[in-house]
Structures are given as structure tokens and as C-alpha cells.
Amino acid sequence: MDDPVLLTGAGGAVGAAILEGIGDAYEWKLMFHSPPAEEPDHDYLVGDVSSEDDVGAAMDGVGAVVHLAGDPRPEAPWDSVLSNNIDGTQKMYEAAVAEGVEKFVFASSNHAVGAFETDERTPEMYRTADDYRLDGTELPRPGNLYGVSKATGEVLGRYYHDEHDISVCNIRIGNLTRGHPPIDYERGQAMWLSYRDCAHIHECALEADYGFEIVYGISDNDRKYYSIERAKDVLGYDPQDNSAHFDGDERVAEPDA
Ligand SMILES: NC(=O)C1=CN([C@@H]2O[C@H](COP(=O)(O)OP(=O)(O)OC[C@H]3O[C@@H](n4cnc5c(N)ncnc54)[C@H](O)[C@@H]3O)[C@@H](O)[C@H]2O)C=CC1
Numbered sequence: 052m053d054d055p056v057l058l059t060g061a062g063g064a065v066g067a068a069i070l071e072g073i074g075d076a077y078e079w080k081l082m083f084h085s086p087p088a089e090e091p092d093h094d095y096l097v098g099d100v101s102s103e104d105d106v107g108a109a110m111d112g113v114g115a116v117v118h119l120a121g122d123p124r125p126e127a128p129w130d131s132v133l134s135n136n137i138d139g140t141q142k143m144y145e146a147a148v149a150e151g152v153e154k155f156v157f158a159s160s161n162h163a164v165g166a167f168e169t170d171e172r173t174p175e176m177y178r179t180a181d182d183y184r185l186d187g188t189e190l191p192r193p194g195n196l197y198g199v200s201k202a203t204g205e206v207l208g209r210y211y212h213d214e215h216d217i218s219v220c221n222i223r224i225g226n227l228t229r230g231h232p233p234i235d236y237e238r239g240q241a242m243w244l245s246y247r248d249c250a251h252i253h254e255c256a257l258e259a260d261y262g263f264e265i266v267y268g269i270s271d272n273d274r275k276y277y278s279i280e281r282a283k284d285v286l287g288y289d290p291q292d293n294s295a296h297f298d299g300d301e302r303v304a305e306p307d308a
């Protein structure tokens with residue numbers, strides 16, 4: 052991708068992982084919701100994704116979008132996800148097709164499919180011996196309104212891809228934590244996404260050729276109930292980290308050479 056890449060939600064955790072990992076690889080245009088505390092190393096603007104004017108200004112001159120901005124809380128109320136996540140994402144797509152953007156990478160979530168974690172399946176599905184897998188071909192099955200908003204973001208991508216031919220990659224991000232996997236949290240360990248794997252999967256999504264994709268964004272954890280095969284096959288994703296390589300916050304094994 053030679054053209055500038057718009058990164059919304061640049062001030063958040065996922066934005067930090069991306070910029071720390073692949074900040075030098077692209078000409079970024081960052082969008083913050085409020086003025087950043089420190090002067091960023093990249094071109095930036097401040098705006099709200101639910102404002103047509105702000106989104107239009109953000110999209111000006113970019114060739115690809117990584118859309119992270121939104122309310123990330125699993126318990127977020129409807130008013131918030133309706134405005135920040137659903138309306139914001141629709142405005143982003145509308146502006147992207149008007150600008151002729153090639154690729155749109157959308158931060159979807161494990162919560163788009165959270166209700167597959169039924170009482171009968173858990174906690175066994177979080178464990179290494181269990182072979183239950185979701186692979187991205189299943190219908191969404193959200194367990195909260197935040198998950199509904201993420202599933203809706205995926206469907207908006209389907210529509211804008213089919214109607215306007217924009218390439219769309221929905222990454223159902225698991226649980227991003229810095230340094231080590233969540234401690235004493237089996238579900239979080241099964242869907243851990245390390246910072247470097249987070250940056251890498253987003254780089255893959257910016258570089259690969261595809262039409263419309265839904266992939267899972269987790270590290271190569273021994274415990275897993277999300278398949279990462281589609282991300283490997285279509286995007287060339289090659290994750291380095293594995294929650295099984297940690298004992299609490301301490302790394303006890305190195306990635307395979
Ligand atoms: N951190 C994680 O483990 C996961 C994150 N995600 C998704 O990834 C995205 C980023 O998440 P995080 O970085 O963790 O959240 P975060 O809260 O750290 O960052 C989100 C950013 O979006 C901005 N924002 C919120 N509403 C906005 C609006 N209306 N206009 C412009 N900016 C707005 C916020 O100011 C914030 O800087 C979210 O869409 C979230 O749903 C999905 C799955 C897991």
C-alpha cells in the first residue's frame with residue numbers, strides 16, 4: 052500500500068499495538084477522538100466518526116483504512132454502540148467509497164460470536180484438548196449489544212464490498228494484552244492476541260489481495276476455539292506468540308524457530 056493509510060481510534064490500545072509494530076511501514080493519517088497528549092510522529096486530525104464532515108476530512112487522500120474507532124466495552128449501552136460503532140462505521144464506508152479507497156480493515160470482535168460459548172461448551176472449549184473451532188463461516192451469534200454492533204459492522208462491509216467492490220477484511224480480534232496473556236483467565240488465554248501479532252495481522256490485511264473476508268485475530272495459542280487457518284491462507288498471517296509460552300506474566304518458552 053503506497054497511499055496514506057487512515058487509522059481511526061489511533062489513541063487506543065489496538066492503535067498503539069499497530070503503530071508500535073508497523074508505524075514505520077506506512078504513511079499514516081491518524082484520527083483521534085480528542086487531542087493527543089503528545090505530538091504524534093504522523094499526520095493526524097481530531098474528529099468523530101459519527102460526523103460526516105469529520106470523516107470526509109479524515110478520508111481525504113487515503114488509499115486504505117484501518118477502522119478501530121468505537122466503543123470497545125462489551126457492556127456498552129445501545130445508544131453508544133448505535134452512534135459510535137454502527138453509525139460511525141457506516142459513515143466511514145460511505146466516505147471510503149466516495150474517496151475510492153481500495154481496502155477497508157475493520158476491527159470486529161470475538162463478541163460478534165460470543166454466544167457460541169454456551170454453558171454446555173464452557174469451560175472445556177477454552178482448553179487445549181478441546182477441538183471445537185469457529186472459522187469465520189458461521190453466522191454471527193453475539194452475546195451482547197456491543198457484539199451486535201460488531202456483527203453489524205461486518206454486514207456493512209459485506210454490503211459495501213458487494214455494491215462498490217471495496218476490499219473488506221473484518222478481523223474478529225480476541226483479547227489484546229501487552230507483554231503477556233491475561234492471567235487466571237482461560238477464555239482470555241484462548242483468544243490472546245499479542246501486540247506484535249496484532250501489528251502483523253493488520254499489516255497482512257493491508258498487503259494481501261482479497262474481496263471480502265472474516266478472519267480471527269488471535270495469536271497461535273495452544274488453547275483456541277477460533278481457527279486462524281483463514282487468516283494464514285488468505286492474508287499470509289504467521290503469528291509468533293502463544294499464550295502457552297507463559298506462566299502468569301513470565302515467558303517460559305520461546306516461539307518455534
Ligand atoms: N482491545 C481488544 O482486545 C479488542 C478490541 N476490539 C476492537 O478494536 C477497536 C479498538 O479497541 P481498543 O483499542 O481496545 O479500544 P480503545 O478504547 O483503547 O480505543 C478506541 C478508540 O476509539 C476512539 N473513539 C471512540 N468513539 C469514537 C468516535 N465516535 N469517533 C472517533 N473516535 C472514537 C476512542 O477515543 C479510543 O481512542 C474497537 O473497535 C474494539 O471494539 C475488538 C476486540 C478486542
Ligand SMILES: O=C1O[C@H](COP(=O)(O)O)[C@@H](O)[C@H](O)[C@H]1O
Nearest residue numbers: 123124125160161162225226239
Ligand atoms: O471486543 C473486545 O473483546 C475483548 C475481550 O473480551 P473480554 O470479554 O474477555 O474482556 C475486550 O477486552 C475488549 O474490551 C473488547 O473491545
